[in-house]
Amino acid sequence: MESGSLYPALHRLEAKGWIDACWDLSEMGKRARYYRLTPAGRKHLAAEQSKWEALSRAIGLVLNPAEQGGQ
Amino acid sequence: MKSFFRKLTWLVRRPAKEADLQEELRFHLEEEAQSQIARGRSAADARLAARRDLGNLTRVREETRAAWSWTLVEHLLQDTRYAVRTMAANKTFSALAVLSLALGIGANTAIFSFMDSILLRPLPVAHPQSLVTLSWRTNQDESHGLNFHDDRFLGPKEGFGGSVLSYPAVEMFAGNDTVFSSVFGYQSAGDLHLRVGNQAQIANTEYVTGNYFPSLGIPPAAGRLILADDDRAGAPGVAVISFALSKRRFGSPAGAVNQSILIDNLPFTVVGVAPPEFFGADPGALPDIYIPIHAELLLNRDGSRAAAVWFTDPDVEWVIAMARLRPGVSMAQAQAALSPQFSGWMRTANKARNRADLPRLVVSDGSGGLSGVRLRYSKPLTILVALAALILALACANIANLLLARATARRREIAVRLSIGAGRARVIRQLLTESVMLASIGGLLGIAFAVWGIRFLTLLLSAGSENFTLHAVVNWRVLAVAAALSMVTGVVFGLAPALESTRVGLLPALQESRTAGTRPHGARLLTLSRALMVTQIAIGLVILVAAGLFVRTLSSLESIDLGFNRESVLTFKLNARRAGHIDPEIGGFYRNLQARFAAIPGVRSASFSDLALVGGRMMTGVSVNGAQPRTGLMVSVGSGFFTTMQVPILLGREIQPHDTASLHLVAVVNQVFAKNNFGDRNPLGQILTAPHGCAACAFEIVGVSGNALVGNDVRDKPGPTVFVPYTANLWDSMQAMIYELRTAGNPLGYVRTVRELIHQADPRLPVSEIQTQSALIDATINREVVFARLCTVFALLALAIACVGLYGAMAYNVARRTGEIGIRMALGAPRSRVMWMVLREVLLLAAAGLVIGIPAALFGTRLLKSFLYETQPNDPSSLTVAAVSLVIAATLAGYVPARKASRIDPMVALRYE
Numbered sequence: 001m002e003s004g005s006l007y008p009a010l011h012r013l014e015a016k017g018w019i020d021a022c023w024d025l026s027e028m029g030k031r032a033r034y035y036r037l038t039p040a041g042r043k044h045l046a047a048e049q050s051k052w053e054a055l056s057r058a059i060g061l062v063l064n065p066a067e068q069g070g071q
Numbered sequence: 072m073k074s075f076f077r078k079l080t081w082l083v084r085r086p087a088k089e090a091d092l093q094e095e096l097r098f099h100l101e102e103e104a105q106s107q108i109a110r111g112r113s114a115a116d117a118r119l120a121a122r123r124d125l126g127n128l129t130r131v132r133e134e135t136r137a138a139w140s141w142t143l144v145e146h147l148l149q150d151t152r153y154a155v156r157t158m159a160a161n162k163t164f165s166a167l168a169v170l171s172l173a174l175g176i177g178a179n180t181a182i183f184s185f186m187d188s189i190l191l192r193p194l195p196v197a198h199p200q201s202l203v204t205l206s207w208r209t210n211q212d213e214s215h216g217l218n219f220h221d222d223r224f225l226g227p228k229e230g231f232g233g234s235v236l237s238y239p240a241v242e243m244f245a246g247n248d249t250v251f252s253s254v255f256g257y258q259s260a261g262d263l264h265l266r267v268g269n270q271a272q273i274a275n276t277e278y279v280t281g282n283y284f285p286s287l288g289i290p291p292a293a294g295r296l297i298l299a300d301d302d303r304a305g306a307p308g309v310a311v312i313s314f315a316l317s318k319r320r321f322g323s324p325a326g327a328v329n330q331s332i333l334i335d336n337l338p339f340t341v342v343g344v345a346p347p348e349f350f351g352a353d354p355g356a357l358p359d360i361y362i363p364i365h366a367e368l369l370l371n372r373d374g375s376r377a378a379a380v381w382f383t384d385p386d387v388e389w390v391i392a393m394a395r396l397r398p399g400v401s402m403a404q405a406q407a408a409l410s411p412q413f414s415g416w417m418r419t420a421n422k423a424r425n426r427a428d429l430p431r432l433v434v435s436d437g438s439g440g441l442s443g444v445r446l447r448y449s450k451p452l453t454i455l456v457a458l459a460a461l462i463l464a465l466a467c468a469n470i471a472n473l474l475l476a477r478a479t480a481r482r483r484e485i486a487v488r489l490s491i492g493a494g495r496a497r498v499i500r501q502l503l504t505e506s507v508m509l510a511s512i513g514g515l516l517g518i519a520f521a522v523w524g525i526r527f528l529t530l531l532l533s534a535g536s537e538n539f540t541l542h543a544v545v546n547w548r549v550l551a552v553a554a555a556l557s558m559v560t561g562v563v564f565g566l567a568p569a570l571e572s573t574r575v576g577l578l579p580a581l582q583e584s585r586t587a588g589t590r591p592h593g594a595r596l597l598t599l600s601r602a603l604m605v606t607q608i609a610i611g612l613v614i615l616v617a618a619g620l621f622v623r624t625l626s627s628l629e630s631i632d633l634g635f636n637r638e639s640v641l642t643f644k645l646n647a648r649r650a651g652h653i654d655p656e657i658g659g660f661y662r663n664l665q666a667r668f669a670a671i672p673g674v675r676s677a678s679f680s681d682l683a684l685v686g687g688r689m690m691t692g693v694s695v696n697g698a699q700p701r702t703g704l705m706v707s708v709g710s711g712f713f714t715t716m717q718v719p720i721l722l723g724r725e726i727q728p729h730d731t732a733s734l735h736l737v738a739v740v741n742q743v744f745a746k747n748n749f750g751d752r753n754p755l756g757q758i759l760t761a762p763h764g765c766a767a768c769a770f771e772i773v774g775v776s777g778n779a780l781v782g783n784d785v786r787d788k789p790g791p792t793v794f795v796p797y798t799a800n801l802w803d804s805m806q807a808m809i810y811e812l813r814t815a816g817n818p819l820g821y822v823r824t825v826r827e828l829i830h831q832a833d834p835r836l837p838v839s840e841i842q843t844q845s846a847l848i849d850a851t852i853n854r855e856v857v858f859a860r861l862c863t864v865f866a867l868l869a870l871a872i873a874c875v876g877l878y879g880a881m882a883y884n885v886a887r888r889t890g891e892i893g894i895r896m897a898l899g900a901p902r903s904r905v906m907w908m909v910l911r912e913v914l915l916l917a918a919a920g921l922v923i924g925i926p927a928a929l930f931g932t933r934l935l936k937s938f939l940y941e942t943q944p945n946d947p948s949s950l951t952v953a954a955v956s957l958v959i960a961a962t963l964a965g966y967v968p969a970r971k972a973s974r975i976d977p978m979v980a981l982r983y984e
Contacts, residue, residue: 003099003103003124003125003126004124004125004126004127004128004130004131005126005131005134007092007095007096007099007131007134007135008131008134008135008137008138009138011092011135011138011139012138014077014138015077015078015081015138015139017077031098032098032102033095033098
């Protein structure tokens with residue numbers, strides 16, 4: 001994957017209001033671009049995360065039924 | 072939603088955003104290169120590696136930009152740009168489509184706005200829906216000379232109807248408080264003389280009962296309104312004036328309160344001002360002044376009856392009554408409860424009416440007030456609305472047809488677009504954008520046309536009269552409906568061909584040359600388009616026939632011989648009695664004025680009469696040599712009346728200065744009177760008496776005149792008429808006089824001189840109804856003039872729109888068939904044959920349109936019968952003229968494309984593909 005495809009993704013997230021972007025000074029005193037999760041983004045992340053966990057658990061069940069069932 | 076606004080702000084600051092991205096990417100590359108250098112690479116290597124790692128820089132930018140904006144909006148902008156380009160490329164098509172839509176929308180909005188302001192608008196009062204009017208019906212015409220009846224024939228089933236009641240009848244209704252919370256009445260007091268300080272003017276005055284304003288529930292603009300205590304015999308004179316009058320005379324409503332004014336020389340105090348939007352309970356009346364109805368006791372100087380009878384005699388019917396229903400009482404319940412009560416009261420109280428045909432009460436909706444205007448204009452307006460709706464139908468058919476034709480012609484373009492990867496939805500959306508855009512521009516222009524149309528209609532309906540009270544404003548609801556209709560037409564007829572042409576298999580459509588059009592769905596569109604054209608011609612015919620009928624009606628009305636010369640006569644009205652002149656001085660005053668007017672340079676002769684010719688009539692019983700009186704018309708005139716009006720004297724002499732200077736009881740009768748009463752005998756020297764007009768007078772006939780029309784309307788037939796010197800004081804009181812000045816040149820050029828002379832003679836005396844005799848006559852046929860003019864405009868509009876449709880459709884047809892025509896010509900078809908081929912199609916369509924349109928017109932015009940004069944609804948010449956002009960118009964519309972077809976160069980046409 002090229003690192004260039006990062007930018008369209010970042011801008012899409014910004015358009016949806018999940019992240020904020022700003023120029024700021026880095027700890028080395030250099031101007032740098034910062035991206036930060038917004039509260040809406042955090043909420044969305046949590047929702048997506050739990051969805052992902054549910055899915056991965058389900059997949060885990062499918063892949064290792066015995067191991068899970070044995071406990 | 073938030074993301075929408077974020078994107079919106081981004082859209083606005085797009086250049087900044089662009090720079091930002093540039094900066095961000097540069098920063099990324101720099102950082103990456105730095106980290107590579109930190110890992111020990113050379114600077115140049117590091118930069119290259121960073122670029123490699125990032126990937127295609129342009130694509131990154133492209134994709135990031137895509138994240139910023141809405142594809143939908145971008146496509147819309149693209150579509151709009153494309154639509155504008157297409158419209159610009161087909162200027163004629165676009166202009167025609169937009170124009171016909173705008174005309175249709177404009178005409179409809181204008182007419183409907185008028186209809187709304189006249190027929191539908193509720194009174195600007197509190198809770199108009201609980202108001203009712205109290206009127207009545209009889210089987211027979213019940214004019215009996217004791218009332219101000221406005222009875223009119225309503226129809227064979229309804230009989231005659233009227234809306235005036237006697238004052239005791241109104242009191243009787245007011246006594247019943249189970250149904251009505253209040254009963255109130257009003258009646259016009261007519262044009263009275265108003266003096267404010269030194270300024271005299273005519274003011275339209277309304278008598279109102281004391282509970283009129285409280286019942287209507289309107290707030291005063293200043294001061295207070297008339298209250299119950301103001302309305303009794305002996306109360307001090309109070310008046311409420313209209314908002315407009317307060318501005319005009321006192322500068323502001325507040326400035327008018329407590330001011331003293333003179334109404335017919337009697338002192339009144341202005342106690343308040345009506346709110347600006349209030350126009351009285353009758354939308355057509357628009358009074359300047361409201362006074363308590365008991366002021367009648369002071370103002371009425373009709374010497375024939377004691378003033379008190381107006382309030383006590385159940386036979387004197389003159390008050391228009393309205394009432395407010397109690398909450399929870401319906402109109403039907405009120406009708407059921409009061410009908411028997413009213414009939415019973417009539418039977419016992421009324422003495423003058425025919426016992427077998429006593430009036431029956433009708434309680435009807437009063438939310439719009441009772442209005443002569445409504446009655447007068449409702450049917451004509453309905454017809455105009457129907458015609459305007461036909462125009463809109465025509466315009467919609469037009470745009471449908473033009474869009475269909477264009478879509479057919481663009482099938483290949485669309486196939487090309489589909490084949491190079493445009494989605495079907497995308498193509499449909501683009502076609503829709505175009506038609507919606509056409510419809511929107513048409514709608515916008517339609518607003519402008521509506522505004523102009525209303526100005527034009529006001530001008531047309533008012534026919535120059537100063538106090539025209541119907542002021543319509545653009546009705547936005549109607550405009551919205553008309554615009555929505557055109558939008559729907561645009562969408563439906565833009566969508567249908569769009570769906571059709573995007574469904575095609577690409578290959579056949581691409582291969583299809585311009586000769587095609589025989590394919591099944593192409594044929595279907597063609598049939599639809601032809602059906603639309605035929606409909607247009609049929610609708611056009613109906614409108615043309617209607618216009619023809621009205622124009623013929625008007626021309627027969629204008630060609631009626633009135634028995635006098637109506638040209639170059641200035642008329643105006645003076646009422647010296649209202650300005651304070653009394654007998655016998657008033658007679659000399661009128662005569663003196665006549666002499667002053669006659670002396671104006673350029674005035675050939677001047678006279679006056681109590682009625683203008685075609686300005687009203689007074690019927691009374693006239694007895695010859697003491698025989699049983701027979702109905703005749705009586706007119707009081709000054710000397711030289713017949714010379715001034717150019718009425719021929721057939722026998723004897725006219726009424727001369729010495730007849731009026733010292734009263735000679737002489738009379739001039741018209742031919743009808745002479746023939747009715749004397750046959751072939753000589754009427755000169757016979758004696759006439761008029762028991763009601765002047766009991767003591769015995770008039771000697773000194774002359775016989777031609778039949779100058781004395782009547783209300785040019786359609787009246789000349790009746791048996793007697794002209795007598797005004798000094799005979801018919802009806803015991805000399806009232807207003809109409810002066811007639813025969814002038815050299817334009818009569819209106821003398822208005823200023825006339826005003827100055829009147830002011831010199833008596834500054835208290837206002838002059839009213841200044842107009843030419845022809846304008847006075849035209850006012851009686853105002854409705855016919857309006858109809859004829861408006862329908863002619865409609866007909867021209869319809870013709871233009873139909874031609875536009877035919878032309879547009881045929882032009883596209885020819886364009887579509889260029890290849891086919893090229894082949895025909897290459898194979899030897901002469902140009903004339905090609906031309907005929909196109910023309911024949913137009914003529915066939917026109918013929919089909921006429922076949923449908925003629926029966927439709929014959930059926931439709933029967934509804935117009937009551938508006939026609941000496942013209943039959945199936946008037947063959949109107950029909951012929953309409954049909955011929957349509958065929959000519961269709962030929963003209965077809966000729967241009969036909970000529971273009973015949974000019975096609977076969978080589979060019981064949982190479983085209």
